[in-house]
Amino acid sequence: MxxxxxxxxxxxxxxxxxxxxxxxxxxxxxxxxxxxxxxxxxxxxxxxxxxxxxxxxxxxxxxxxxxxxxxxxxxxxxxxxxxxxxxxxxxxxxxxKLLSRFFDMISGVFSPVIPAIAGAGMMKGILALLQVLGWISVESDAYQVLTIISDAAFYFLPFLLAISAAKRFKVSEYLAVALAGALLYPTITAGVASGESGLKFLGMSVPFIGYSATVIPIIIAVWILSYVYKLINRIVPSTVRVVLTPTLVFLIMIPFTLIVAGPIGFVVGDYVGIAVAWIYEHGGVFAGILIGGLMPVFVVTGMHYGFAPIILQNMGKYGYDNAILPLNIVNSLAQAGAAFAVSFRTKNKKLKSLAVSTGVSALLGVTEPAVFGVNLKLKRPLYATMIAGAISGGMVVYFGVKCFGFILQGLEAFPVYIDPASPMNLVYTIISMIVAFIIAFVMTLILGFEDVPADEEESTKENKTTSLSHEGEEIGSPLTGKVLPLQDVPDKTFSGEILGESIAIEPSANILVSPFDGTVAMIYPTKHAIGLRSENGLEVLIHIGLETVNLEGRFFDVKVEQGQRVQKGQDLISFDREAIISEGYNMVTLVIMTNSDQFSTVEKLDLDYQVIKTEEQIFNVQK
Structure with a gap:
């Protein structure tokens, strides 16, 4: 294609x-x-x-x-x-949710600058390799030039992040770069080098701080700039806006950045590094086991972007990272090992081809294709990667492995693990990578997986759903949204299926529809729940949100009446999802088979974490 x-x-x-x-x-x-x-x-x-x-x-x-x-x-x-x-x-x-917005911001700010810091990181590895091989002297001009090439992107990282953050926070990139320029102005950098304490401005202290390679100060400054700029631009008359707006912005933001935002961001970044160091100092190998084992989950949820500030903070402060990147490289090999095991065992030609190609991609540090295309879909291979990541993660922490460049963590990253002061750093890295690959490969074969029986890229469960559709009554989803495991529902009555076989859906739209042809058996006065009876006598209770009975009908609009016949897909209740959430209620909706004991089979399809639409099958029922 x-x-x-x-x-x-x-x-x-x-x-x-x-x-x-x-x-x-x-x-x-x-x-x-x-x-x-x-x-x-x-x-x-x-x-x-x-x-x-x-x-x-x-x-x-x-x-x-x-x-x-x-x-x-x-x-x-x-x-x-x-x-x-x-x-x-x-x-x-x-x-x-605040956490979702945070990771969205991290992704938006850091993704555009990755090529620059990846190139600089690889150059650091090549320079270290040249030193180890004795092909270059640290006193030579060539070494100095190559050092400039490898350090420039990190030294001037605030400039790169200023541009990226300005795009993310929707403010002028040029104003943002000016703020970064203030942080790295020669007066500041020279003051840091000479050990001076700082300057005074209107009676306030302007401390001399080394902002090169820092992350958080410029992001905070540009974020605040986005609000200050909009406020000033709104106040200033349009006839003088071109000149007066940036003048006032600079008069406010540059002193504020040097006096408040910069120092606070520097301290926050410093303590982030201290906190991570504390975790590893007190957790030791256990920290590596825990984070290494959860690394595949972080990738699935997108939470791995939250590690970027920690990595760059360590790079700027110590010149290397020994907290996150070594765990990433063994995770890459674990994902590759699991994918290759799938290719070795599966009889499905398309899955075999997909597993090989995504496995190669994971070997090169790009793990998402293997995660989402193979390992997560088959589930057990993902468990194998978590086991391998935990064991190899403990190893890299035990060995004290250091990474000297922020690049994709795959086979091509070997140069950035070369430490001229400790040649064993690369040896320990390679050993840990091999262990990760082998354990993930072997554990995938031991745990096994449900192979895809047909030559198509459908998951086994999708095929199972198709075959089931002819064996009994299909119960469709009454909502569009994501299916959640019942153990994630913070209500023991629902999570324990006390009322009957259940499925939990977090809605992404504001309408509830009928899951089958039948009759409206009951409409609760508070409008947050409805009872239905199918033509085969199956009784279903649909409860919209948790504790939403307390809203007493607010934000709900019932479209049908009790006793009314309804068809599959017909609108039953509309609700204002955003308003309900803003009131502090959880929108997880339960679909409960209340008389499932009267049927020979009530089979719930395994759809955890999948996004489904209305009318897509969630249950198969037989009399």
Whole structure:
């Protein structure tokens, strides 16, 4: 499939460019903000050749592409055109959970600067290799020039982050770069070098702090700049705005950055590094086991972007990272090992080909294709990677492995693990990588997985769903949203299935529909729940949200009456999801089979963490 056709199919299945408010990409994923999640054909996108997977995560819709993501994004961008605005109104984003917004911000700020710091990081590794081989002297001019090449991106990192953060926070990049320039102004850097305490401005202290290679100070400064600029621009008359607005912004923001934002950000960054060091100092090998074992989960949830400030902080302060990157490289090998084990064992030709290609990608440090395309879909291979990541993660911490460059953590990263002062650093890295690969490979074979029986890229469970549809009554989903494991429902009555076989759905749209043809048996006075009876006598209770009875009907609008006959897919209740959440209520909705004991079979499909649409099958019932 050509990249143009793939991009066009993705955009069409998202609901067209009109449904896209923002599009961008990271190393392996296309990322979108959409207006209406219910218009997104998640399953359809997953079936496209060239798409490794698709999911809603952290308020974004993500399509996992792999190594060709930049090529596909260029085509997406040409299709989306003016709809791909970095300055779109993201008021809806403010309604997302704080943690989701944080990871969204981290991803948006750090993804664009990765090529620069990756290139500089690789150069550091090459320079270390040249030293170890004795091909270059630290006193030579060539060494000095190569040092400039490898250090420039890190030294001037505040400039790179200023541009990226300005785009993310929707403010002028040039004003943001000026703030970074203030942090690295020669007076400041010279003061740091000479050991002077600082300057005075209007009776306030301007401390001399080394901001080179720092992360948090400039991000805080640009974030505040975005608000100050909008406020001043609103006040200043349009006739003098071009000159007066930036003048006032500089008069306010540069002193504020040097006196408040910069020092606070520096201290915060310093304590982040201290906190991580404390965890490793007191947790030791256990810290490596815990974080290494959870690294695949961090990748699945997108939480791994939250580690970027820690890595860069360590790089700037110590010249290396021994907390996160060594765990990443063994995770890459673990993902590759599991994928290759799948290719070794499966009899499905397409799955075998997919596992080999994604395994190679993981060997090179790009793990998302293997995670989403193979290991997560089959589940047990992902468990194998977690076991391998825990064991090899403990090893790299035990050995004290250090990484000297922020690049993709795969086989090509060997140079950045060369330490001229400790040649064993690379040896320990290689040993840990081999262990990660072998354990993941062997554990995948031991744990096994349910092979895909047909030559198609459908998961086993999707095939199972199709075959079940002819064996009994299909119960469709009454909502569009993500299916959650019952153990994640913070209500013991529901999570324990005391009322009957249940499924939990976190809705992404504001309408509840009938899951089958039948009759409305009961409508609760508070409108938050409804009872239905199918034509075969199955009784179903649908409870919208947790504790929403306390709302006494507010934000709910019932579309049917008790005793009314309804058809599958017919609207039953509309509700204001955002308003209910703003009131502090959990929107997890339970679909409960209340008389399942009267049926020979009530089979719940395994859909945990999958995004489903209304009417898609969730239960198979037989009399």
């Amino acid at each position: 050509s990249q143009e056709k793939l991009a066009r199919d993705i955009v069409n299945k998202i609901g067209g460019k009109e449904n896209i408010t923002r599009a961008w990409h990271c190393v392996t994923r296309l990322r979108f903000h959409v207006k209406d999640e219910s218009k997104v054909d998640v399953d359809g996108i997953r079936k496209l050749t060239g798409a490794m997977g698709a999911q809603f995560q952290n308020g974004q819709f993500q399509v996992i592409i792999g190594n060709k993501v930049m090529e596909v994004f260029k085509e997406v961008e040409s299709i989306v055109g003016s709809n791909n605005k970095s300055d779109v109104d993201e008021s809806s984003a403010s309604k997302k």
